[in-house]
Amino acid sequence: MTLDATSLQVVKASDARLKRTDRSRLASFGLHATLIIASFIAVFPVFWVLVTSFKPDARAVETTPKLVNESSLDNYSRILAGDKGGFLTWFGNSVLIALLTTIIAVFLAATTGYAVSRFRFPGKRGLMMSFLVVQMFPFAVLIVPLYNVLLTLGLQGNSFGLVLVYCTTAVPFCTYMLKGYFDTIPMDIDEAGRVDGLSPFGVFWRLVLPLARPGLAVTAFYAFLTAWGEVAFASAFLSAADESKTLAVGLQVFVQQNRTEWGHLAAASILVSIPAVIVFYLVQRFLVTGLASGAVKG
Amino acid sequence: MRRFLDRYWYAYAMVLPVVVVIAVLVLYPLAQGVYFTFTNINEANIANPVLDRPATFDVVGFKNYLNVLSGDQSYGAFWGTLVRTLIWTFSCVFFHYTIGLGLALLLNRQVRGRTLYRVLLILPWAVPGFISAFAWKYMFNAQYGIINQFLRSIGLPDPVWLGQSNWALVAVIIVNVWLGVPFQMVALLGGLQSIPGDLYEAAEVDGATPWQRFVHVTLPGLRSVSSTVILLGIIWTFNMFPVIYLIADKNPNTRILVTYAFERFFSGASRDYAVASTYGVLILSLLLVFASVYRRALRKQGEVW
Amino acid sequence: MAEVSYIKASRVFSGNPPVRAVDELSLDVADGEFLVLVGPSGSGKSTALRMLAGLEDVDEGAINIGGKDVTNVPPKGRDIAMVFQSYALYPHMTVAENMGFALKLRGVNKAEIKEKVAEAAKMLDLTKYLDRKPKALSGGQRQRVAMGRAIVREPSVFLMDEPLSNLDAKLRVETRANIAALQQRLGTTTIYVTHDQVEAMTMGHRVAVLKDGLLQQCDTPRALYDRPANAFVAGFIGSPAMNLKTVPLTSEGAKLDGIVVPLSRSALDAASSEQLAEVTFGIRPEALALVPSGDEGMEMTVELVEELGADALVHGAVKIGDSSERFVVRVDGRTPPSLGQNVKVVVRDATEIHLFHPESGARLEA
Ligand SMILES: Nc1ncnc2c1ncn2[C@@H]1O[C@H](COP(=O)(O)OP(=O)(O)OP(=O)(O)O)[C@@H](O)[C@H]1O
Numbered sequence: 001m002t003l004d005a006t007s008l009q010v011v012k013a014s015d016a017r018l019k020r021t022d023r024s025r026l027a028s029f030g031l032h033a034t035l036i037i038a039s040f041i042a043v044f045p046v047f048w049v050l051v052t053s054f055k056p057d058a059r060a061v062e063t064t065p066k067l068v069n070e071s072s073l074d075n076y077s078r079i080l081a082g083d084k085g086g087f088l089t090w091f092g093n094s095v096l097i098a099l100l101t102t103i104i105a106v107f108l109a110a111t112t113g114y115a116v117s118r119f120r121f122p123g124k125r126g127l128m129m130s131f132l133v134v135q136m137f138p139f140a141v142l143i144v145p146l147y148n149v150l151l152t153l154g155l156q157g158n159s160f161g162l163v164l165v166y167c168t169t170a171v172p173f174c175t176y177m178l179k180g181y182f183d184t185i186p187m188d189i190d191e192a193g194r195v196d197g198l199s200p201f202g203v204f205w206r207l208v209l210p211l212a213r214p215g216l217a218v219t220a221f222y223a224f225l226t227a228w229g230e231v232a233f234a235s236a237f238l239s240a241a242d243e244s245k246t247l248a249v250g251l252q253v254f255v256q257q258n259r260t261e262w263g264h265l266a267a268a269s270i271l272v273s274i275p276a277v278i279v280f281y282l283v284q285r286f287l288v289t290g291l292a293s294g295a296v297k298g
Numbered sequence: 299m300r301r302f303l304d305r306y307w308y309a310y311a312m313v314l315p316v317v318v319v320i321a322v323l324v325l326y327p328l329a330q331g332v333y334f335t336f337t338n339i340n341e342a343n344i345a346n347p348v349l350d351r352p353a354t355f356d357v358v359g360f361k362n363y364l365n366v367l368s369g370d371q372s373y374g375a376f377w378g379t380l381v382r383t384l385i386w387t388f389s390c391v392f393f394h395y396t397i398g399l400g401l402a403l404l405l406n407r408q409v410r411g412r413t414l415y416r417v418l419l420i421l422p423w424a425v426p427g428f429i430s431a432f433a434w435k436y437m438f439n440a441q442y443g444i445i446n447q448f449l450r451s452i453g454l455p456d457p458v459w460l461g462q463s464n465w466a467l468v469a470v471i472i473v474n475v476w477l478g479v480p481f482q483m484v485a486l487l488g489g490l491q492s493i494p495g496d497l498y499e500a501a502e503v504d505g506a507t508p509w510q511r512f513v514h515v516t517l518p519g520l521r522s523v524s525s526t527v528i529l530l531g532i533i534w535t536f537n538m539f540p541v542i543y544l545i546a547d548k549n550p551n552t553r554i555l556v557t558y559a560f561e562r563f564f565s566g567a568s569r570d571y572a573v574a575s576t577y578g579v580l581i582l583s584l585l586l587v588f589a590s591v592y593r594r595a596l597r598k599q600g601e602v603w
Numbered sequence: 604m605a606e607v608s609y610i611k612a613s614r615v616f617s618g619n620p621p622v623r624a625v626d627e628l629s630l631d632v633a634d635g636e637f638l639v640l641v642g643p644s645g646s647g648k649s650t651a652l653r654m655l656a657g658l659e660d661v662d663e664g665a666i667n668i669g670g671k672d673v674t675n676v677p678p679k680g681r682d683i684a685m686v687f688q689s690y691a692l693y694p695h696m697t698v699a700e701n702m703g704f705a706l707k708l709r710g711v712n713k714a715e716i717k718e719k720v721a722e723a724a725k726m727l728d729l730t731k732y733l734d735r736k737p738k739a740l741s742g743g744q745r746q747r748v749a750m751g752r753a754i755v756r757e758p759s760v761f762l763m764d765e766p767l768s769n770l771d772a773k774l775r776v777e778t779r780a781n782i783a784a785l786q787q788r789l790g791t792t793t794i795y796v797t798h799d800q801v802e803a804m805t806m807g808h809r810v811a812v813l814k815d816g817l818l819q820q821c822d823t824p825r826a827l828y829d830r831p832a833n834a835f836v837a838g839f840i841g842s843p844a845m846n847l848k849t850v851p852l853t854s855e856g857a858k859l860d861g862i863v864v865p866l867s868r869s870a871l872d873a874a875s876s877e878q879l880a881e882v883t884f885g886i887r888p889e890a891l892a893l894v895p896s897g898d899e900g901m902e903m904t905v906e907l908v909e910e911l912g913a914d915a916l917v918h919g920a921v922k923i924g925d926s927s928e929r930f931v932v933r934v935d936g937r938t939p940p941s942l943g944q945n946v947k948v949v950v951r952d953a954t955e956i957h958l959f960h961p962e963s964g965a966r967l968e969a
């Protein structure tokens with residue numbers, strides 16, 4: 001009787017194991033198929049722009065699109081040579097503005113996030129709530145009052161004014177994210193640092209920031225993207241002169257004036273995307289951990 | 299007071315820069331924006347320091363609110379637009395979340411080439427928004443767009459995507475879903491990775507089926523990430539203006555509250571700042587009400603947030 | 604080198620009601636002394652230590668280190684080093700960097716830092732690991748790095764908060780001895796927190812027992828064992844714990860299951876001056892003995908025998924009044940009684956009886 005039961009169990013168990021590997025082979029196929037399709041959809045638009053960027057404008061609008069159609073690097077060389085507006089100047093402006101935004105926003109978000117994560121002080125809750133509320137207001141509608149403020153501060157038409165505006169849009173989310181990340185760093189580390197002779201700022205600067213690199217990377221990525229691709233504020237707050245435009249603004253103008261030059265547009269788009277994709281590639285391995293701790297702890 | 303400063307001064311020193319920047323660049327403009335909603339301010343009567351022209355607009359009380367809330371066509375058909383905004387917001391967030399969760403679950407397994415898949419899947423996030431908008435606009439083109447080309451080749455009807463029909467709304471939703479999935483996927487993937495593995499093993503030992511494990515271990519484990527990213531997703535989507543504006547322009551079929559505010563703000567010579575601000579204030583109020591209801595609902599479920 | 608004193612120092616956490624985590628603690632620690640703070644979980648040991656480190660505010664009273672009032676001095680100005688329960692090693696620094704960090708902050712030159720780190724590493728047998736990150740170390744090695752970080756600084760006071768609680772039993776005993784020897788050698792004033800009374804008794808020159816934020820007694824391990832100031836200390840110090848029972852008093856002594864244990868005159872006087880009909884009667888398991896069944900003694904039914912090798916602990920029930928109370932007796936390990944057996948228990952030595960006030964718990968007799 002006992003023997004029967006045990007042998008039965010053994011059979012059952014091996015049966016189950018067999019089934020499991022079987023299923024997982026099928027599942028693994030489905031898994032890869034799904035991921036490949038999803039990746040394809042994610043990448044295709046960019047890929048398609050890349051393909052188009054090599055075609056002459058006339059070929060870009062043929063009703064039966066092909067991968068290669070009189071493709072060449074002509075579009076790129078003409079854009080880089082400045083035939084289609086001061087591309088390189090715009091590019092420089094964008095880099096400057098995006099980098100400044102990134103540095104300032106990350107710094108502000110880090111100090112604030114640290115204070116909110118580590119200290120209990122009156123007004124902390126209110127501060128966190130106000131960060132959430134700031135995200136709710138359609139910023140576009142603030143343009144006129146913002147214009148007045150920047151004018152008063154003497155920053156209207158100035159890159160730095162634009163940088164500050166970008167910081168206000170990026171900082172609230174960045175602060176949330178970094179606060180979450182700082183929360184995962186044990187308080188003991190701070191205290192050990194205090195005992196070893198650091199001031200509260202020293203702890204922040206020499207211990208917490210180096211330990212929060214993944215979180216900082218994600219924050220930097222977010223801030224960079226906020227500034228890199230923004231159109232509305234840039235067109236409102238930079239002077240209209242061509243040489244002070246950012247890429248996004250310049251390209252927007254280009255689009256409006258040259259609705260048919262798809263090939264050139266595509267090439268310009270690719271050029272604009274490259275820095276963003278590089279930044280993305282540098283931080284992507286931190287994205288998951290960095291963003292998660294922020295969102296988990298909220 | 300001395301003791302108060304003694305104890306908190308470094309905390310305040312660290313938040314001070316942000317508070318100043320936000321106060322000057324958000325709160326003050328916000329207050330001014332709210333004031334504008336009670337005036338008839340527009341491009342013609344606003345103070346213009348360049349032309350040395352003083353402001354000549356008048357305070358008109360609640361007139362803007364009455365006009366907007368009447369749902370009048372010339373004021374953006376508020377109620378119809380609100381409904382469209384809700385459709386837009388909830389369908390986008392629904393797909394963001396479900397697709398993001400699905401992909402996160404797949405990526406959370408031991409898969410060969412996981413890193414590559416992850417990089418590719420996050421890519422839409424890294425591409426600047428106006429470039430993506432341009433790419434999709436090109437692909438959605440009725441004549442030479444690759445999408446219709448594909449639909450024709452498999453024998454499906456090929457609509458005029460960005461024309462004066464609801465297809466335009468479908469198109470912008472597709473684009474926004476494409477744009478927004480990576481963020482949700484990454485956040486949820488992080489959430490999944492923070493669920494301790496032994497919980498799954500415990501559930502398996504207790505005889506839970508994969509589905510039961512998903513419902514009783516995975517979903518509760520993702521609860522706090524989910525509640526945060528869904529709230530953020532809703533707020534962001536509600537106010538998502540570049541995608542619609544850049545792809546569909548001023549198409550009334552894709553008009554949501556925030557794009558209409560923008561339309562009023564930028565369109566033509568009139569540049570109706572008053573109505574634009576009124577829309578802004580209404581959007582803020584709606585989101586505030588929503589967020590507090592959402593919080594209360596979460597709190598009822600015992601979630602501290 | 605410095606002496607440390609707590610002067611009616613309190614830490615009150617706001618809340619409803621406020622928590623007095625440390626309540627008017629007064630304690631003087633001599634220069635070079637090894638003082639152990641011991642107490643059950645939540646008794647305020649860590650809080651008291653952190654107040655001394657400057658990591659926790661002192662809400663009332665004051666704290667002096669080396670005769671200087673440091674109540675409002677930040678940690679960096681106190682010349683202390685601390686070993687944390689979690690070790691709190693800096694994950695992004697190597698062992699050598701961890702150990703030398705405090706010196707670096709003080710602006711000590713590189714060569715000197717290196718020399719001091721090397722010296723401490725040698726003392727702690729860490730030389731091999733100096734270039735590793737903490738992640739690549741075992742628990743015991745991390746513990747030693749944490750010690751090393753404290754030693755390198757040559758502070759005037761060492762603070763340690765349960766530094767051994769993450770080690771396995773064998774390593775703990777070993778490290779315990781090492782820390783005590785090291786302290787002896789360096790002669791640095793040390794405050795050591797633990798909840799383990801064996802650790803407290805074996806390491807401390809003096810032991811301070813805390814409960815609910817209140818200092819119960821501070822004395823040498825011997826004195827704590829021999830003359831606990833109250834029933835709490837009596838029950839907390841010593842393993843296995845002292846048998847503490849409330850028993851009725853007669854004019855001769857304490858009444859236990861038919862027998863009357865005679866008490867000293869002074870004890871009876873102290874009790875009668877308080878007009879007590881009952882007292883808390885305490886006797887350590889090692890002060891009880893089993894006698895042949897014919898002799899006079901308390902009747903006890905054996906319920907459990909724990910064999911420890913040299914000794915055995917006999918747990919059993921004794922009738923006191925109407926209820927039956929559990930007693931533990933330490934007996935020779937070679938001849939323990941068997942389960943269910945009825946044995947007779949006597950008090951080996953009347954001077955080992957401790958009497959406490961049944962309500963306040965305070966020790967009776969002068
Ligand atoms: N930040 C705080 N806020 C409120 N109460 C606190 C805080 N820190 C500690 N307490 C309370 O103070 C009391 C003493 O805590 P403490 O950490 O000193 O205990 P402990 O003796 O070290 O215990 P353990 O052995 O468990 O470490 C506890 O009741 C605790 O709940």
Ligand SMILES: [Mg+2]
Nearest residue numbers: 648649650764
């Ligand atoms: Mg403790």
